[in-house]
Amino acid sequence: MDIASLTIDQVRDGLRARKFSSVELTTEALRFAAAENSKTNAYLTFSEDRALGAARRVDEKLAHGQDPGPLGGVPVAVKDVIVTKGVRTTCGSKLLAHYIPPYDATAVERLENAGGIILGKTNCDEFAMGSSNENSAYGPVRNPHALDRVPGGSSGGSAAAVAQGTAVVALGSDTGGSVRQPASFCGVVGVTPTYGRVSRYGLTAFASSLDHIGPLARSVRDAARLLGVIAGRDPLDSTSAEAPVPDYLAHLASDVKGLKLGLPREYLKDLTSETGALIAKAVDKLKKLGCEVHDISLPATDYAIASYYIIATAEASSNLARYDGVRYTFRSRSSDTLSDMYRNTRGEGFGAECKRRIMLGTYVLSSGYYDAYYLKAQKVRNLIAQEFAKAFAQVDAIVAPVSPFPAFMIGEKVDDPMAMYLSDIYTITGDLAGIPCMSVPCGKTAEGLPVGMQILARHFDEQRMFRLADAFERAGGAN
Amino acid sequence: MKITEDEVRYVADLANLKLTEDEVRKFQADLDEILVHMDRLNEIDTSQVEPMAQVLYEAEETATLRPDRERPGLGSQVALANAPLASSGYFKVPEVIKR
Numbered sequence: 267m268d269i270a271s272l273t274i275d276q277v278r279d280g281l282r283a284r285k286f287s288s289v290e291l292t293t294e295a296l297r298f299a300a301a302e303n304s305k306t307n308a309y310l311t312f313s314e315d316r317a318l319g320a321a322r323r324v325d326e327k328l329a330h331g332q333d334p335g336p337l338g339g340v341p342v343a344v345k346d347v348i349v350t351k352g353v354r355t356t357c358g359s360k361l362l363a364h365y366i367p368p369y370d371a372t373a374v375e376r377l378e379n380a381g382g383i384i385l386g387k388t389n390c391d392e393f394a395m396g397s398s399n400e401n402s403a404y405g406p407v408r409n410p411h412a413l414d415r416v417p418g419g420s421s422g423g424s425a426a427a428v429a430q431g432t433a434v435v436a437l438g439s440d441t442g443g444s445v446r447q448p449a450s451f452c453g454v455v456g457v458t459p460t461y462g463r464v465s466r467y468g469l470t471a472f473a474s475s476l477d478h479i480g481p482l483a484r485s486v487r488d489a490a491r492l493l494g495v496i497a498g499r500d501p502l503d504s505t506s507a508e509a510p511v512p513d514y515l516a517h518l519a520s521d522v523k524g525l526k527l528g529l530p531r532e533y534l535k536d537l538t539s540e541t542g543a544l545i546a547k548a549v550d551k552l553k554k555l556g557c558e559v560h561d562i563s564l565p566a567t568d569y570a571i572a573s574y575y576i577i578a579t580a581e582a583s584s585n586l587a588r589y590d591g592v593r594y595t596f597r598s599r600s601s602d603t604l605s606d607m608y609r610n611t612r613g614e615g616f617g618a619e620c621k622r623r624i625m626l627g628t629y630v631l632s633s634g635y636y637d638a639y640y641l642k643a644q645k646v647r648n649l650i651a652q653e654f655a656k657a658f659a660q661v662d663a664i665v666a667p668v669s670p671f672p673a674f675m676i677g678e679k680v681d682d683p684m685a686m687y688l689s690d691i692y693t694i695t696g697d698l699a700g701i702p703c704m705s706v707p708c709g710k711t712a713e714g715l716p717v718g719m720q721i722l723a724r725h726f727d728e729q730r731m732f733r734l735a736d737a738f739e740r741a742g743g744a745n
Numbered sequence: 746m747k748i749t750e751d752e753v754r755y756v757a758d759l760a761n762l763k764l765t766e767d768e769v770r771k772f773q774a775d776l777d778e779i780l781v782h783m784d785r786l787n788e789i790d791t792s793q794v795e796p797m798a799q800v801l802y803e804a805e806e807t808a809t810l811r812p813d814r815e816r817p818g819l820g821s822q823v824a825l826a827n828a829p830l831a832s833s834g835y836f837k838v839p840e841v842i843k844r
Contacts, residue, residue, distance in 0.1 A: 368823045461800040475799055501811035505799075572783045583760060590761065592836050597829035604841045605761075613763030618771075621762060625753070625772055626779060628760040642786050644796035649789070651797060684778050700800030 269298050270431025274488045277340050277434065281328060288324035288339035292317050292383050295341040299385055299432035306408045306417070308426040310346050312386035313353045317341075320383045327381075335381030336495055342377060343433035345424045346387040347394050348479065349468040350374055353384075357470050358392040358402040358420075361589050361596045361615035371468020372503065373437060373479050373496040380495040385433060388423030392617045393586065394439055394472045396420050397447060397689050400680050401619040408676070409451060411715060415673040418448030421482065425452040428482045435483040435492045441472050442574055443668070443693025445480040446705035450668035450718025453707050455489045455735070456482045460726050461700030462507035464493070465500030473581035474505075476574075476697045486706060486736040490514035493728065509726050517733040523556030525734060528661035532567040533692050538671045540711040545667050547744035548708045548719045552665065555737055562657050562664070566649045567695055573650065574694040575687055576630050576643035582620075583627030589615065622683060651699040654722070663734055664722040667692055668705045672715035692720060702728045706735040709744040719744070747780035748773060 267280065280286050286294075296314055303309050324334040344350060347357045349367035356362045370378075378384065391401035399407040399422030407422040409415040410430040417426040421438030425448035428436050438445040440458040449456025457480045464479045471477065479496065483489035497511045529549060537545065549559055591597035591611030598610035616624070630639035657664060669689060679686045696703035702725070705718035719738070723731040750773045757764045757772075764772065818824075821834045830837040 365827055368819055368826060504809040504811070566789065569786055569789050572786045575779065576783060576786075587761070591829060592838055593828055595827050595829060601839055603843055604838050607839050608761040609763040612761055613765075616762075618768075621764070621768070622772060622775055624760050624762060625756055626776060629748070629752075629756045629776065629780075630783075632756060632759060639783060639786075641796055642791065644798060645791035645794045646786055646789060648794050648797035649791065651800075652794075683775050684782060687779070 269294060271484070272434050273485060274337065274340050274434060274491055278338060281324070281334070281339050288321040288328070288334070288383070289318060291339055292321035292341065295383075295432075296385055299427070302430055302432050305413060306410055306426045306430055307405050308388055308407050308423040308430065308432060309343065309386045310356055310389050310404050310423070311354045313350065313384055316353060317383050317385050320378055324381050324383070335379065336491060337377055338381030340382050340434050341385050342382045343386060343388045343424055343427040343436040344374060344384055345390050345421050345436070345438045347390060347439055347470040348374060348437055349470065350384065350387065353387065355387060356404065357394075358390045358404065359615070359617070359620070360403040362594060364595045369468065372465040372500045374468065376496050377437070377492070382495070388421070388427055388436060390423055391420035392620050393470065393582070394420040394441060394444055395582070395619050395623055397443070397686050398674070398679065399423065399448070400676065401617055403617055406676055409673045411453060412673065412713070414676060415715070416451065416676055418451035418673065420444040421456075422448045424482050425449050425454055425456065428452070428454045428484055435481060435488050437496070438480055438482050439469055440478045440480050440697065441476045442578060442697050443690045445478070445482060446668050446693050446703065446718065446720060447690070449482055449705040451673040451716065453710070453716030454482055454484055455486055455704065455706055456480065457489050457493055457704040458696060458702065459493055459497065459728060460507070460702045462505050463497050463702070463726070463728070465503040465506040467500055467502040471585040473578040474585065475581060476578055478697070486732055486739050487515065487518055489704070490518065490732045507726070512729055514729060514732055517729050518736040519740070520733060521556065522734050522737040525557045525663065526661045527552060527557050527559045528562035528657050528664045529559055530562050530564045530567065530657075530664060530666060532564050533666040536670045536691070537667055541667055541669070541671055541717050544709045544717045544744050545719060548738070549665065551741055551744055552738065555741055560661055562661065564653045564657060564695070566646065566653050569646050570650055570695045570698060571687060571691055573643040573646040574690070574698060575626070576639050577647060579623040579627030580631050580640050581627070583624045583631065586620065586624055619683070647698045650695055654699045654701055658724045662730060666720045666722065668718040668720045669693070672711050672717055696722050701725055702731055704731060704735060706738055707743055747777050
């Protein structure tokens, strides 16, 4: 058994054939993850007790001839913005260094009920704000493919853990690309489901009209299986959708002949030559698989960054107001009055990027600027959504790059926030429209850096998206 | 210039955020560059478009409501467990108004 390349099916088969018990696999997975962590800093916290407790329950079920569930015994990593009862949840922030949540996120509860084993919590940009994982108060994550490069962000720890093999699958969160971009930088599959498809109960709020929980995995099949477990209506999240959850595995391993794909020209303008060449090869491969590829135009894309960074920061400035020193563990020691305590706690507790976004969000919502920025941004958001709807009247799915470039060097963009924001150009549109989208590995640059291809689909059409991604993956990606 | 250092201080005040003078200078420059980029939104005609506050797809009007039934809460002991300072079942904070 090679622990670093395990699939969900291999875990299930190994447990059934008694090659290993769930406790044995969990013990080995925890040992391996702890040993490998010095290379990447992917995990912030290991939850040994909880993992071994869950593993014992899987072994008991197996001993009684019961089904341990679709994720029975599977080692899982959870991004540290998703709360876990009794297991420290920092959100990558100094403010929450000692925060022990009193409840589980619905996604966490569902994956454990399905037999999943949570090994620990993964590093991320503070409150999921960043595109490189360099905004974590606990140090950056390093990319397993090149340790001097970023893993992408903000779900950098989850992507690195899956790429490194220290988890079979992981949960991340995506507000502007935070699952897909790190998945592309680390060479794994990352899925942002339809807005409302997965309950956000227990996901620490960043920008509520844009936040998603999504799976990361080493194969489309494993990502689809994890989504099937966590998706579906949750009475505790009023934005979760009623729509029934289909069997996401049902249409895998089928052909994609005749599928109509759109290739938006606005997504091809600013690519590095190697990323551009790989995306071109990927499109050729999709044509060979029988897809029709149409040139399409989504002109509002050019305004997406501006719209996104107004809406996301406005919502964030409101959501982060709760970290005021009253309820969540950290309080500044040097305050005589309540008002000073709020100010000092937030000034000392938040890192630079969170402060920058709180400032920008407060500014665009402040008196006199609301119409010019926030309202305008919401209208542009609608235009972006309408353009997608029009495109989907003609094509079944859209293919595009995930990022204009592969993983960059740690420190390369850290002093230039605008350059960092611009790196999200191809991922934020999917979040703004609320449509399902994913990154699937496409190939590697000459230096060995992974590049991801993005697939975007209609609301609740994850099945078709997975079918296409799976066909592309089985055909060997772009190569 | 889109934003001055004084405006940065004013916004920080609105956000209950204490900034150092170094941060004020840095954020003035950062926000200025970002707001200049945001201005490109004025190039696009949105006179015929409604603002989009939430993702909309077809759903029943009551789709988001759960049955209004009583269920147990966390209880004050658990709710206070992460408080920096608490006593007698309450969060404790410094005095609100200086005498």
